[in-house]
Amino acid sequence: MKRLKRIFGSNYLALIVVTAAVMLLFFILNNNFLALDNVKNLMNAVSFTGTITVGMALLLIAGEVDLASGAEACFGGVVCAMAINAGVPWPVALIIALVFGACCGLVNAFFVNVVHIMGFICTLGIMGIYNGLIRVVTDNHPIPAYEPSFWKLGSTTLFGIFPLPFVIMITLMVVYGLILTRTNFGRTIYMIGGNRRAARLCGINPQRIITALYVNNGMLAALAGVILTARMHNASPGAASTGAIDAITAAVLGGISFLGGVGGMGGCFIGILLITVFSAGLTATGLPSYWQIVAQGAILVFALSVDFFNSKARKRRLERDEIKRRRLHFESRATENQHRETD
Amino acid sequence: MTAIKTFLRSKNAILLFFLIALILAFAVLSGGGTLRPSNIVNILQSITIVSLLTIGAGTLMIAGEIDLSLGGIGTMSAFIAALLLKNGVPWFGALLAAVAVGAFVGLINGFLVNELGFQSFIATLATTSITTGVGYIFTGGMGVTIEDPVFRFIGNEFIGGYIPFSVLIAVIALVVYAVLLNKTKFGRSVYLVGGNRAAARIAGLKPKKILYGLFINAGALAALAGTLLASKLLVANTVGITSSQFAGLTAAILGGISFGGGTGGMGGAVIGIFILSCFNNGMTMVNIQPYWQTVASGALLLAAISMDFLSTARRKKSEVKI
Numbered sequence: 001m002k003r004l005k006r007i008f009g010s011n012y013l014a015l016i017v018v019t020a021a022v023m024l025l026f027f028i029l030n031n032n033f034l035a036l037d038n039v040k041n042l043m044n045a046v047s048f049t050g051t052i053t054v055g056m057a058l059l060l061i062a063g064e065v066d067l068a069s070g071a072e073a074c075f076g077g078v079v080c081a082m083a084i085n086a087g088v089p090w091p092v093a094l095i096i097a098l099v100f101g102a103c104c105g106l107v108n109a110f111f112v113n114v115v116h117i118m119g120f121i122c123t124l125g126i127m128g129i130y131n132g133l134i135r136v137v138t139d140n141h142p143i144p145a146y147e148p149s150f151w152k153l154g155s156t157t158l159f160g161i162f163p164l165p166f167v168i169m170i171t172l173m174v175v176y177g178l179i180l181t182r183t184n185f186g187r188t189i190y191m192i193g194g195n196r197r198a199a200r201l202c203g204i205n206p207q208r209i210i211t212a213l214y215v216n217n218g219m220l221a222a223l224a225g226v227i228l229t230a231r232m233h234n235a236s237p238g239a240a241s242t243g244a245i246d247a248i249t250a251a252v253l254g255g256i257s258f259l260g261g262v263g264g265m266g267g268c269f270i271g272i273l274l275i276t277v278f279s280a281g282l283t284a285t286g287l288p289s290y291w292q293i294v295a296q297g298a299i300l301v302f303a304l305s306v307d308f309f310n311s312k313a314r315k316r317r318l319e320r321d322e323i324k325r326r327r328l329h330f331e332s333r334a335t336e337n338q339h340r341e342t343d
Numbered sequence: 344m345t346a347i348k349t350f351l352r353s354k355n356a357i358l359l360f361f362l363i364a365l366i367l368a369f370a371v372l373s374g375g376g377t378l379r380p381s382n383i384v385n386i387l388q389s390i391t392i393v394s395l396l397t398i399g400a401g402t403l404m405i406a407g408e409i410d411l412s413l414g415g416i417g418t419m420s421a422f423i424a425a426l427l428l429k430n431g432v433p434w435f436g437a438l439l440a441a442v443a444v445g446a447f448v449g450l451i452n453g454f455l456v457n458e459l460g461f462q463s464f465i466a467t468l469a470t471t472s473i474t475t476g477v478g479y480i481f482t483g484g485m486g487v488t489i490e491d492p493v494f495r496f497i498g499n500e501f502i503g504g505y506i507p508f509s510v511l512i513a514v515i516a517l518v519v520y521a522v523l524l525n526k527t528k529f530g531r532s533v534y535l536v537g538g539n540r541a542a543a544r545i546a547g548l549k550p551k552k553i554l555y556g557l558f559i560n561a562g563a564l565a566a567l568a569g570t571l572l573a574s575k576l577l578v579a580n581t582v583g584i585t586s587s588q589f590a591g592l593t594a595a596i597l598g599g600i601s602f603g604g605g606t607g608g609m610g611g612a613v614i615g616i617f618i619l620s621c622f623n624n625g626m627t628m629v630n631i632q633p634y635w636q637t638v639a640s641g642a643l644l645l646a647a648i649s650m651d652f653l654s655t656a657r658r659k660k661s662e663v664k665i
Contacts, residue, residue, distance in 0.1 A: 118602060305459055
């Protein structure tokens with residue numbers, strides 16, 4: 001009962017209601033929106049943003065951010081396609097792409113940890129570099145990846161409904177969700193995001209964990225890019241330009257505060273669902289794609305506003321508790337003094 | 344004599360030497376091509392847009408905030424100006440409307456940062472996509488041509504045959520803002536807000552009010568820059584000044600305006616602007632692929648920030664010694 005109450009009292013409920021309402025709205029506007037084929041498309045779209053969001057969420061919880069993760073995803077896909085074209089068997093190509101992603105993450109970590117540049121500004125510069133490099137490498141043309149067994153990575157469906165990319169994303173979310181809530185490492189991520197100095201004083205090495213998180217984020221982004229390449233049968237240089245901002249929006253919608261230290265994978269999943277349904281719905285209603293760009297920004301502002309009011313309420317609650325505690329303390333001291341006087 | 348000595352030891356001197364080295368290097372690489380009068384005119388023209396963006400972004404950075412939406416604002420405002428001109432609005436009306444729209448978006452940025460407590464980079468990232476999208480919606484993603492004679496004059500006319508008219512605007516703006524920052528109460532309060540916001544509040548300043556002013560100012564300048572680019576190209580297109588935005592940031596950082604806020608000024612920023620414009624122009628003159636140029640500008644931004652970090656680290660170390 002208490003558990004149920006907690007779920008209904010949390011922000012998840014509001015998110016789920018909003019998501020359901022948005023789905024219903026688009027279903028009314030276009031009856032094909034919830035047809036099986038479109039739901040499959042939705043799941044595929046969710047899986048790409050979702051895989052990037054998993055890595056981004058961990059970074060955000062630790063109080064960091066990677067604006068280059070869209071470019072890293074794209075680069076990962078390009079590297080994988082090029083490896084396949086060079087005759088490498090696709091599992092090896094996948095591993096090469098993942099290693100490449102990890103190296104991208106290491107570069108970010110270097111600038112954040114060693115050169116002490118704020119995460120958002122150095123990844124902004126790095127994003128520019130990657131976008132340029134991708135276009136140099138591909139000559140601004142999509143790179144075909146002709147390898148039918150590789151395409152299966154994107155096209156297989158389990159039980160006739162769930163596309164493999166979606167299953168991979170769900171698995172990742174569950175695994176990382178467990179890491180966050182059940183392991184020592186997971187809890188230290190929260191601590192670093194909540195109060196980095198306190199974490200250091202507790203004997204945690206924040207730099208090492210941040211490095212691990214950036215590397216992890218680069219690998220997951222590259223994985224997302226590889227799966228996208230498998231689905232599209234080619235790696236396009238402009239494929240993932242909005243990946244990072246989508247992932248940030250989804251994570252913040254899902255209750256991961258931008259200041260670090262709070263949030264989890266469950267909310268993240270609903271956040272991803274909401275933004276993907278929203279942008280897919282806009283397409284389904286036949287509005288020009290420009291509206292999606294506007295909607296993206298608007299949703300981000302909305303998500304951050306909700307985050308702001310939540311944290312304000314949290315602060316107020318904490319203050320109220322503190323006042324209550326002090327009053328109790330004061331009263332007990334007063335009665336103590338009274339006793340002393342009567343003695 | 345001591346004045347020269349202190350100048351030689353300052354960061355601006357190093358930057359100036361770097362600029363001269365850069366100019367010489369590109370002159371040699373391009374076989375003197377970069378020093379031809381026609382190319383110098385090109386550099387001067389490109390400086391206008393970058394300097395307006397640098398002023399907007401730089402003043403905000405001195406106050407400890409950042410605006411990433413300048414590219415989006417400028418591009419959207421240029422569309423608005425071009426559409427108004429097309430519908431028979433006189434040139435000053437169109438220009439005024441564009442600047443007003445830019446200022447309004449700046450106001451929204453200020454609201455998000457001041458009242459809702461967003462971090463400025465994420466708030467302005469959101470307004471970037473909103474303004475970019477709105478620009479697309481207005482025009483369906485197509486360019487809008489400009490035929491107004493006054494706009495054509497502003498963007499393409501030369502004074503005395505060589506100095507582009509638009510450069511005058513940039514020079515006036517740089518001088519005005521340099522005086523504003525150094526000689527007025529408002530300017531000094533911008534530094535205080537960036538250096539230590541709590542102290543600024545205790546000293547009786549209103550940081551929120553100053554930030555509103557700076558965000559609105561940055562938005563209006565970006566709108567002006569976007570409109571100027573459109574009047575130079577005689578078309579408002581979807582690319583607009585989006586790529587110049589990072590040039591503005593990089594120039595400000597190169598010029599010694601640090602991300603932490605509270606330091607730097609227009610003098611350094613001018614050298615930063617020249618370094619950047621010569622760098623970009625030089626790469627084109629030496630026939631470097633445009634994609635490599637994107638890579639190089641990203642690398643330059645990173646290098647500038649890293650340098651900024653190293654110099655603050657050294658400053659801190661010397662403070663500790665004292």
